[in-house]
Amino acid sequence: MALLRDLGLTLGRWTGRPAAKVQQDSGDPDVARVRQAAGTGDWGTVRTVLEARAESEDRTELLWAVGDTAGVERWIAPILEAETDALPRLVAGIRHISWGWEARTGAYAQDVSQEQFEVFHTRLRTAERWLYEVAEREPGWTSPWYGLQMTGRGLQVGQSTARRRFEATVRRDPHHLGAHQQQLQQVCEKWSGSHEEMHSFARTAAFGAPAGTLLGQLVAIAHIEQWLSLDAGADAAYMGRPEVTASLREAADHSYRHPDFVRRGGWLQVCNTFAMAFSLAGERDAARECFEATEGRVTEFPWYYIDADPAAAYRGQRSSTGR
Template structure:
């Protein structure tokens, strides 16, 4: 069983980042064009402890380069959330919030610098969607950042995922707005894209917001199963679906959603297609300490 979607470049770039080897980090990132979505690789670097200690030296050595600024921005996002932690806002201290916001403001500066140097890149605007939610820039500004991302790449899945979070109830939106955004994005795109995942994510977010008992009842509604199957037919079950970019996460998400909905046939097909490749999202919703264990548990219950 493999985590990180089984992409060997993820491990390679993470190891290079931990070793402060900018040459290898740059080589891996530059080999994955923006059009092929290098978000997972960027987060592999950004989530690596210590990057903040050496990336400033690269910025000084390459003052006109966009890529190190993009990397610095993504690292400061992750580093900011490390300071905030995943606790509820009421349980986060004022000092934690101060550090969180300071790091996000640095991230914004670096991401804007990257966007100025490479106006056609999507990744800086995707990063600014994330910082915007943490800095609470408001729905109007958040929407403009999302629109800036999708002008550059209309089917950029991570940008759509960020906007879906933005309109979730927990971030000031509503279930109705979230589901409407998911469906309009998924079915407004050509058949065979990865955007069908948004429908599954919206159902999982709705499930997550409910207490024990009502959550299971929600996922078992016949209309939820029908919605998931409709989205799957328009997305990864369509013959035009390409196994590129974040396709493994798409299948993992539907595997979890079908499992919780009690659709064993749908879940089994998704688990078969993942071939044992586990992505942290969405399984950490079930087991934050061991997402792969949650994957294994539901895969077994599906009969796979």
């Protein structure tokens, strides 16, 4: 989803609160640098930035900054012919995932044309070819397996294959947030899983990880996913259940409230997710704590579940806390 205009600057100044503004990335200067280089076809800079990061969660955001940039599929093609190493193939694979979803769009399946699906699947199959080649050349790398989790969901490879791809990712990086987010989506009811399986996975992953990691977010996402599946009225009743609010508090204590929590990587999205979950649950104090931590910086996920303008959704829920 493209960066959306912030409409709340005046309101933010008048109330003394930070204006709600969608933040495209974590603020890491290398993200902007690699995105700019990708936009101009500067492979030398793209390579330098990517090679300077460990092949783990730390490199994920940089890869997607390249992969989400239009035109990469054109300038990477001659590089793939000229160079034999894994990195350009990884970039090509990630770009084809993003390019594939661009063709499909975020519409419901019934609103996507057969032609769109054909382009979508063709691009994902191309991505799989590049990613498997990378995995063979660099068996210790995480990113190809993370990418294969995404292509697998789009190509509907089935739960067993999807689970193997997730396990391959986390064997290399046990607390990879993106990998866990992808697997959580895989076991959601809307992707042929179930609410029970989704919540079980979220809790096992979150509380199986050391305190202070980002994985506590999974518990909040699972409750938001179930809320989304319910009709109006039933959704609010679900979020207000004592066991749901207790679950959210427990996950928060194990994650961003813990003394070992470090504000790095996806921490801002974690706080935005808990802000949304607590505000939907009517837990005003807990939600206010999260809103204050974000300082008006809005991540597109999960707010686009409420409104096509994530900043508007953020402002609405923040107002409900009295802030």
